[in-house]
Amino acid sequence: MEMNFGNIKVVAFDADDTLWVNETYFREAEEEFAGMLEGFETKNKIDQELFKMEMKNLDIYGYGVKGFMLSMMESALDLSNNRVSQATLAKILHLGKEMIRRPVELLDGVEEVLQELQGRYRLIVLTKGDLLDQERKLEQSGLSDYFHHVEVLSDKKEKNYAALLAHLNIDVSEFLMIGNSLKSDVLPIVNLGARAVHVPFHTTWQHEMADPPKDLNGYATMNSLRDVLKYL
Structure with missing residues (x-):
């Protein structure tokens, strides 16, 4: 599906299985x-x-x-x-x-994409999980300098995203979320009126599984994180 990314100003990345292996x-x-x-x-x-x-x-x-x-x-x-x-x-x-204690293993193309987008967009990390563990992984990843803001949410539901976008004064029409989970990174975002890119990871936790919606606009599925650069 073709999407218009022309007015995007803020690009958010999920962390686990989007930036690094988890x-x-x-x-x-x-x-x-x-x-x-x-x-x-x-x-x-x-x-x-x-x-x-x-x-x-x-x-x-x-x-x-x-x-x-x-x-x-x-x-x-x-x-x-x-x-x-x-x-x-x-x-x-x-x-x-x-x-x-596992070393952080970046996924293919992550740093290349961040280097290309840095300075052109406001880049943020939106993840969930244990705060201390996610902070450790981000520090060890060497990616911290690419991001304007890092947020570790207790969950990724519409209300969590809506509260954060309001707090950061981000217009939903200018926001793009990139992640591997349809359930957590795509569907809540699109339901808010923002846009999302789904980059599947080869392994998905049972709790994060969701069927692709047949009639939902506002998101695109891409095979690789590098594919995002064709649109941004």
């Missing part, structure tokens, strides 16, 4: 977690129960590795009827800490 590490951790509990349940059951626990705890812990780690520990206790060993619980803690 979801891949969660899938790898889930595999390790299932291996730790294979004596209690099947892998499919462990995966299902862990996801249910994450959804149950989302309002308490929010998004990010720390909430994921706590949900793994609670799931391990439930799935084992409290018979899981202290050594296994320690391994789960270690697994979560290792996720937090």
Whole structure:
């Protein structure tokens, strides 16, 4: 779909799986977690129960590795009827800490795109998750100097975006959001009257999955972040 980006002044980027790799590490951790509990349940059951626990705890812990780690520990206790060993619980803690310590791996084309857009647009980061972890990743990424503003939201719903755009005095007609999640980065933005670009990542968390709308204007799907430069 052709879109007119002529009056865009502010370009916002999601962080995880848009600027750098993230979801891949969660899938790898889930595999390790299932291996730790294979004596209690099947892998499919462990995966299902862990996801249910994450959804149950989302309002308490929010998004990010720390909430994921706590949900793994609670799931391990439930799935084992409290018979899981202290050594296994320690391994789960270690697994979560290792996720937090993972080096930041930029996605292909990220810095090239930011270099091209810097100075022509007001660039911001709009992400969600654990504040400390996201600040750490941004610092380690080496991308901080490209952005005018960084915001870590508790969630990415219409009300969150609307409040932030109002706070930053950004006109929705001049705003473009770029991200990998239809559910979080595209649909709420388009519903507000702004525009969005969907750049899918090869791995998507179950909670972030959404069917592409058939009759919704205001967004375009692109194969690569570099494709954005054809329009901006």
